[in-house]
Amino acid sequence: MKLLKKLDTIFSILLFFVVPIGLYFAFFYAPLEKIMGLIQKIFYFHVSSAWIGFFAFFITFIMSILYLITKKIIYDDIASASAEIGLIFCTIVIVTGPLWARPTWGVYWTWDPRLTSTLILWFIYVGYVMLRQFMEESQKRAQFSAALGIIGFINVPIVFLSIQWWENTIHPNVVQKGGGGMHPDMFVAMQVCLFVFTIIYISLLIRRLRIIFLERQVKLLELD
Amino acid sequence: MNYFKALFTIVKKDVLMEMRTKEVVNASLVFAILLVIVFSFIMEPGSEVEKKIAGGIFWMAVTFSGILGLNKTMMSELEGGNFEALMLAPVDKSAIFFGKVISNMLVLILLEIILIPLFLIFYSINIVSHPLMIAVLFLATYGYALVGTLFSMISVRTNSREIMLPLLLLPIMIPILIAAILSTNIFISGSDIIYSYNWIKLTAVFDIIFTAVIFGIFSAIIEE
Amino acid sequence: MGSSNTENTPLISLKQAMKIYGHLTALKKVDLDIFRGQSITIFGPNGAGKSTLLKILSMQSRLTSGSLLYNNIPYKKLNDDFRYNFGVISHQPFVYGGLSAMENLKFYGSLYNVSNVEEKASELLKQLDLYKRKDDLVRTFSRGMLQRISIARALIHSPEIIFLDEPYTGLDSLASNKLSILLKEQLSNNKTIIMVTHDLITGLDLADTVLIMNKGKIVYNCKKSDIEQENFHNIYLETAVEKGA
Numbered sequence: 001m002k003l004l005k006k007l008d009t010i011f012s013i014l015l016f017f018v019v020p021i022g023l024y025f026a027f028f029y030a031p032l033e034k035i036m037g038l039i040q041k042i043f044y045f046h047v048s049s050a051w052i053g054f055f056a057f058f059i060t061f062i063m064s065i066l067y068l069i070t071k072k073i074i075y076d077d078i079a080s081a082s083a084e085i086g087l088i089f090c091t092i093v094i095v096t097g098p099l100w101a102r103p104t105w106g107v108y109w110t111w112d113p114r115l116t117s118t119l120i121l122w123f124i125y126v127g128y129v130m131l132r133q134f135m136e137e138s139q140k141r142a143q144f145s146a147a148l149g150i151i152g153f154i155n156v157p158i159v160f161l162s163i164q165w166w167e168n169t170i171h172p173n174v175v176q177k178g179g180g181g182m183h184p185d186m187f188v189a190m191q192v193c194l195f196v197f198t199i200i201y202i203s204l205l206i207r208r209l210r211i212i213f214l215e216r217q218v219k220l221l222e223l224d
Numbered sequence: 225m226n227y228f229k230a231l232f233t234i235v236k237k238d239v240l241m242e243m244r245t246k247e248v249v250n251a252s253l254v255f256a257i258l259l260v261i262v263f264s265f266i267m268e269p270g271s272e273v274e275k276k277i278a279g280g281i282f283w284m285a286v287t288f289s290g291i292l293g294l295n296k297t298m299m300s301e302l303e304g305g306n307f308e309a310l311m312l313a314p315v316d317k318s319a320i321f322f323g324k325v326i327s328n329m330l331v332l333i334l335l336e337i338i339l340i341p342l343f344l345i346f347y348s349i350n351i352v353s354h355p356l357m358i359a360v361l362f363l364a365t366y367g368y369a370l371v372g373t374l375f376s377m378i379s380v381r382t383n384s385r386e387i388m389l390p391l392l393l394l395p396i397m398i399p400i401l402i403a404a405i406l407s408t409n410i411f412i413s414g415s416d417i418i419y420s421y422n423w424i425k426l427t428a429v430f431d432i433i434f435t436a437v438i439f440g441i442f443s444a445i446i447e448e
Numbered sequence: 449m450g451s452s453n454t455e456n457t458p459l460i461s462l463k464q465a466m467k468i469y470g471h472l473t474a475l476k477k478v479d480l481d482i483f484r485g486q487s488i489t490i491f492g493p494n495g496a497g498k499s500t501l502l503k504i505l506s507m508q509s510r511l512t513s514g515s516l517l518y519n520n521i522p523y524k525k526l527n528d529d530f531r532y533n534f535g536v537i538s539h540q541p542f543v544y545g546g547l548s549a550m551e552n553l554k555f556y557g558s559l560y561n562v563s564n565v566e567e568k569a570s571e572l573l574k575q576l577d578l579y580k581r582k583d584d585l586v587r588t589f590s591r592g593m594l595q596r597i598s599i600a601r602a603l604i605h606s607p608e609i610i611f612l613d614e615p616y617t618g619l620d621s622l623a624s625n626k627l628s629i630l631l632k633e634q635l636s637n638n639k640t641i642i643m644v645t646h647d648l649i650t651g652l653d654l655a656d657t658v659l660i661m662n663k664g665k666i667v668y669n670c671k672k673s674d675i676e677q678e679n680f681h682n683i684y685l686e687t688a689v690e691k692g693a
Contacts, residue, residue, distance in 0.1 A: 068441055068444040068445065069444070071510075071512075120395050120398055123391075123394075123395040124395045124396065126391075127388075127391045127392045127395065130388070130391060131378070131379075131382065131388060131392065134382035134383045134384055134388060135381065135382050135383075136383075137469070138469065139448065139469050140381060143444070143445040143446070144378045144381075144445060146441075146445060147374065147378065147441060147445045148378070148392065150437065150441060151371070151374075151396060151434065151437060151438075152395075152396065154433060154434075154437060155396050155399070158399045158426070158429070158430055158433070159398050159399055161399070161426065162398065162399035162402045162403060162426060163398075163402070165402075165422060165423075165426075166402045166406065223472075230559065233555065233558050233559055236555075237544070237547070237551075237555045240547065240551060240555075241544060241546040241547055244546050244547065244585070245546040247546070300544065300545075300546060303545065304540060304541045304542060304543055304544065304545060305538060305540030305541065305542050306542060306543070306544055308508070308538070308540065308542065309536070309542035309556070309601075310559070311508065312506065312508060312531060312534065312536055313531065313556075313559040313560060314528050314529045314530065314531040314532040314559075314560060314561075315528055315559060316528050317528075447509075447510055448503065448508060448509040448510065
């Protein structure tokens with residue numbers, strides 16, 4: 001608990017410096033894209049969110065397995081915290097996707113395999129979070145959500161593949177997606193943004209875990 | 225006790241109970257037929273049903289009426305605490321689970337067998353227009369029963385089981401649904417059947433992966 | 449049951465047993481030895497951990513920490529077949545409403561690999577006055593009848609250890625007499641009985657050892673022969689209720 005509090009402080013300070021750096025790299029360091037212009041800036045946040053969302057669900061997957069093996073509630077805490085944060089980043093992906101797509105391709109939504117898979121992923125983890133809300137008993141909740149955390153994640157490549165094949169049967173000539181030839185400075189900016197988003201993810205995870213622990217302490221006090 | 229003997233005992237019990245009460249089949253069958261009729265209003269009156277959407281209607285009817293059936297069968301296990309009693313029996317816990325999967329699969333297959341002539345009568349479409357369709361029916365129904373049984377076991381213990389089951393099940397089922405619908409459409413439209421091979425393989429891979437995963441984690445998610 | 453069945457080896461041995469559900473500690477370092485042929489009754493206020501203890505002993509729940517031995521063998525080393533030795537009667541009937549009494553017994557009998565199920569089931573149904581209704585769907589049964597069919601269900605495979613969780617709730621006096629007679633018969637066959645109940649009179653009648661639990665601990669453990677029965681109610685009040693308050 002004390003360690004978490006310390007880490008929370010450290011990461012909050014870290015975020016204070018790191019976030020402006022990320023913004024600087026995205027908006028000033030990276031050159032303006034010739035065709036898409038300013039709109040392309042959203043790309044840094046869109047892709048970073050996608051990566052972090054996916055990484056968060058991967059952490060949920062690993063923690064779910066660890067929980068089922070050890071039955072230690074801490075793994076369930078990390079799994080659920082990570083799933084909630086993953087869901088936030090997933091939402092950012094789904095919102096920024098159409099914002100980028102509209103000026104670029106003229107439509108809000110393309111049934112692109114990546115974007116569509118993200119949407120399905122979003123639904124799976126909305127189910128995960130809702131399942132946890134609808135269950136009272138903490139042990140059963142941990143076991144069942146671990147099952148969902150494992151099955152949901154393993155399903156991701158299968159979903160992606162099926163949507164890709166499905167899209168190919170409808171539009172045999174797929175529209176060329178952006179990001180083909182990237183300027184080296186854009187690439188650097190991209191990586192800086194990814195790093196910043198990772199720091200955001202870790203600090204959110206620490207903060208969420210602290211809240212879970214505090215909630216548990218309150219509950220124990222109520223019981224006594 | 226032998227694994228398969230235990231599995232078969234469960235299936236035998238479910239068949240006997242279903243023959244006695246006919247609760248599951250009645251409820252889901254009426255709903256399935258109703259869905260087929262209601263879906264026909266997508267088309268203009270009197271116009272011939274487009275072969276492209278028949279597969280979709282068929283699988284949607286199976287999916288949604290299946291959800292009703294899954295909820296119902298799992299309720300009969302929970303009422304009177306039978307599930308607890310089954311977990312006490314001196315048999316592998318996953319044998320009981322896979323017994324329930326087979327029982328649910330039998331109900332779904334019965335549903336499909338009744339829907340097939342209905343498509344001939346109402347839409348003049350033969351769902352089974354190629355022998356390979358049998359494989360699609362079998363593999364897709366197994367995959368649906370497999371994940372559906374697990375999620376119905378989870379959702380019946382939540383406060384809002386009617387909402388939870390479709391919410392958890394449908395996103396995970398996307399690959400199976402796409403594969404089943406598209407390969408059914410390939411057979412109905414008389415396209416080259418080699419296009420269906422990938423879909424059949426995808427369904428089989430889904431079935432194998434999730435059979436192995438659930439077999440591996442089942443006792444860990446169910447024990448108290 | 450196992451191999452080494454000397455007088456000194458306990459049938460079930462629980463050491464420093466802890467069970468934590470999420471953030472709730474249901475059992476706090478419980479030690480308990482149970483010997484073959486014993487009849488143990490567990491009393492205690494609600495939430496004392498009685499049902500949890502019963503679930504642990506019948507391998508329905510896993511321990512969070514501590515050890516549980518059957519004939520000196522740790523429970524984790526025993527396979528699924530070992531549960532053949534357990535018969536559980538709970539406040540839930542554990543039978544399917546959509547099947548007849550006979551079909552229920554046959555189903556559970558075949559899960560337990562009982563050889564002559566039909567014969568055994570008929571015998572039990574006769575003993576419990578249910579034989580006439582053996583082909584009726586269980587969902588048409590009254591509460592007392594459900595309780596009786598659940599007793600038959602738990603005894604269909606002649607278990608060595610019988611666990612009972614509040615078996616007398618909902619039973620009329622005739623049925624509860626029948627249950628007592630049946631359980632005494634089991635005891636005379638050297639079976640072991642572990643019962644949780646609120647009913648001081650029937651609970652004491654059947655027991656040879658009495659436990660009282662409170663807040664996840666066994667606060668009282670005594671042979672019945674050492675108890676002055678008239679005093680027991682006072683003992684119960686002192687150990688369970690006051691500390692529970």
